[in-house]
Amino acid sequence: MSETYLTTDQLAERIHYDARTIRTRLKDAVLLEGVHYIRPFGGRKLLFIWEAIQRDIGTASSKIAPVAPVGLAAIPMAGGRVAHG
Known part of the structure; x- marks a missing residue:
C-alpha cells in the first residue's frame, strides 16, 4: 500500500x-x-500521512455529547457527558 x-x-x-x-x-x-505524521530521518520536518488523517478526521466529532431528546435542554460537559437542565 502506498501512502x-x-x-x-x-x-x-x-x-x-x-x-x-x-x-x-x-x-x-x-x-x-x-500514526498521522512522521519525522523523516529523525529531523524537524514533519510529513503528514494523508490516508491516516482521512481515516480519523471525523473521530473527534463523533465523540461529541449525544443530542438531547426534543424538549429537553442538555448542557455538554467534559468527558462527553451532558447535564440535563
Whole structure:
C-alpha cells in the first residue's frame, strides 16, 4: 500500500486549516506522531500521512455529547457527558 505524505502547508490546504493551527493545536493533540505524521530521518520536518488523517478526521466529532431528546435542554460537559437542565 502506498501512502501519501504531505507537508504542513499541503495538509492545511486540503483540510482548510491554517498551517500554524496544525502545528500548534492539532499536532500531538489529535494528530499523533507515528500514526498521522512522521519525522523523516529523525529531523524537524514533519510529513503528514494523508490516508491516516482521512481515516480519523471525523473521530473527534463523533465523540461529541449525544443530542438531547426534543424538549429537553442538555448542557455538554467534559468527558462527553451532558447535564440535563
